[in-house]
Amino acid sequence: MNPRYRTAHRGSILHFRSDPGLQDDPASYEYWEHGALILADGHVEAVGPAAALLPAAAGNMPVIDHGHRLIMPGFIDTHIHYPQADVIASGGRNLLDWLEHYTFPAEKRFADAEHAFEVAEFFLNELLRNGTTTAQVLGTVHKQSVEMFFRAAAERGLRMIAGKTLMDRNCPADLRDSAVEGEREMRELIETWHGRDRLHYAITPRFAATSSDAQLQSAGRLAREFPSVFIHSHLAETRDEVAWVQQLFPDSRSYLDVYDRFGLLRERATYAHCIYLDAGDRQRLAASGAGAAFAPTSNLYLGSGLFDIAASDAAGMRFALATDVGGGSSFSMLRTMAEGYKVAQLLGQKLSPLRAFYLATLAGAQMLGLADRIGRFAPGTEADFIVLDPHATALLARRSAQSRTLSELLLVLMTLADDRAIASTYVLGELQELA
Numbered sequence: 232m233n234p235r236y237r238t239a240h241r242g243s244i245l246h247f248r249s250d251p252g253l254q255d256d257p258a259s260y261e262y263w264e265h266g267a268l269i270l271a272d273g274h275v276e277a278v279g280p281a282a283a284l285l286p287a288a289a290g291n292m293p294v295i296d297h298g299h300r301l302i303m304p305g306f307i308d309t310h311i312h313y314p315q316a317d318v319i320a321s322g323g324r325n326l327l328d329w330l331e332h333y334t335f336p337a338e339k340r341f342a343d344a345e346h347a348f349e350v351a352e353f354f355l356n357e358l359l360r361n362g363t364t365t366a367q368v369l370g371t372v373h374k375q376s377v378e379m380f381f382r383a384a385a386e387r388g389l390r391m392i393a394g395k396t397l398m399d400r401n402c403p404a405d406l407r408d409s410a411v412e413g414e415r416e417m418r419e420l421i422e423t424w425h426g427r428d429r430l431h432y433a434i435t436p437r438f439a440a441t442s443s444d445a446q447l448q449s450a451g452r453l454a455r456e457f458p459s460v461f462i463h464s465h466l467a468e469t470r471d472e473v474a475w476v477q478q479l480f481p482d483s484r485s486y487l488d489v490y491d492r493f494g495l496l497r498e499r500a501t502y503a504h505c506i507y508l509d510a511g512d513r514q515r516l517a518a519s520g521a522g523a524a525f526a527p528t529s530n531l532y533l534g535s536g537l538f539d540i541a542a543s544d545a546a547g548m549r550f551a552l553a554t555d556v557g558g559g560s561s562f563s564m565l566r567t568m569a570e571g572y573k574v575a576q577l578l579g580q581k582l583s584p585l586r587a588f589y590l591a592t593l594a595g596a597q598m599l600g601l602a603d604r605i606g607r608f609a610p611g612t613e614a615d616f617i618v619l620d621p622h623a624t625a626l627l628a629r630r631s632a633q634s635r636t637l638s639e640l641l642l643v644l645m646t647l648a649d650d651r652a653i654a655s656t657y658v659l660g661e662l663q664e665l666a
């Protein structure tokens with residue numbers, strides 16, 4: 232039998248065990264200023280203080296010393312559109328205007344599989360350069376957009392979730408499927424890709440406004456038939472969208488109720504935005520086990536509104552951070568944390584730096600039902616991690632040198648840092664060499 236391939240990484244180490252909440256619960260995280268992360272065959276074998284772990288770790292395993300840098304689990308982006316890599320930083324008065332003028336035209340190009348593969352490669356590079364190792368990703372209506380994405384993700388050994396968008400009405404004719412065609416394509420994609428390598432399929436109705444009753448019924452039917460498959464959509468992002476959905480589904484109590492009636496609320500279901508919900512919706516979302524993707528750069532860029540952290544907490548809702556590129560204005564989860572902090576400020580609420588880093592790592596894994604594999608360092612979890620350099624720029628070095636506590640350092644990083652501070656990204660213990 233081959234001996235297990237082991238390596239050790241030294242540096243400051245931070246990871247979470249649970250939600251720090253509003254009080255920065257000290258039991259919610261582990262931090263070692265001089266820590267060690269020991270890997271065996273791409274998985275975590277042990278984590279803890281270097282002084283205790285390294286002498287005891289037998290054998291002549293290579294030790295990679297990251298010095299003062301901070302090792303943490305890779306970021307998890309719970310909602311992002313890969314076909315919108317070329318739409319980021321387009322104008323648009325609001326969501327519906329932006330969809331019509333920028334997004335739908337860009338998505339039409341994904342009828343061409345070669346184009347889709349080229350964008351998927353660029354997109355994955357960009358995620359990894361930003362320290363994001365897992366994402367829940369929308370493709371376009373074209374089946375091959377998802378095939379090309381999964382192919383590119385599998386080549387890199389990444390844990391990724393993706394699905395083709397279902398759209399059978401209220402969209403351009405050449406971006407339209409039908410309930411029957413959409414279901415056939417989903418079944419083929421689930422059969423071929425779900426559970427293969429580190430890939431997962433998500434049933435992805437774009438949003439209630441672009442699917443007929445028949446298509447939402449079909450999505451609910453598949454969600455019941457394949458309980459391990461994910462569900463992924465948008466919900467209550469803007470006031471105009473909410474009013475439109477209410478017109479399209481006059482019998483539903485609320486926008487959320489549309490998804491509920493079609494059996495689309497359950498664990499492993501993620502709804503992006505969740506801004507315009509009432510207390511009943513939030514209670515129902517929490518009870519169903521579905522979660523919300525909080526996408527602050529998108530909500531501010533498109534002028535959609537402010538995600539209410541306090542109301543979500545009060546209802547016991549699950550939520551985690553997301554970039555929502557291309558409505559979102561950055562691939563960086565650090566930039567996303569910074570904007571999330573400002574959204575909380577505008578509502579007179581609080582998002583502590585510790586909680587922001589939790590929402591960018593373990594919270595995503597928990598919401599996606601993947602916390603036994605990613606999002607934290609525990610023996611047996613997959614070694615997807617990043618190394619953050621608090622000295623990456625002159626300003627970062629100057630400011631972080633003056634931080635006295637971990638919380639102060641994290642606030643400096645999330646406020647000032649971006650992809651320049653991601654010194655390295657590891658996937659299953661392998662350093663990613665990025666263009």
Ligand code: GUN
Pocket residue numbers: 312326330334437438465468529555558559
């Ligand atoms: N709602 C429906 N489609 C989209 C989309 O592509 N982006 C965002 N942010 N919201 C949506």
Ligand code: ZN
Pocket residue numbers: 310311312465503555558
């Ligand atoms: Zn989105």
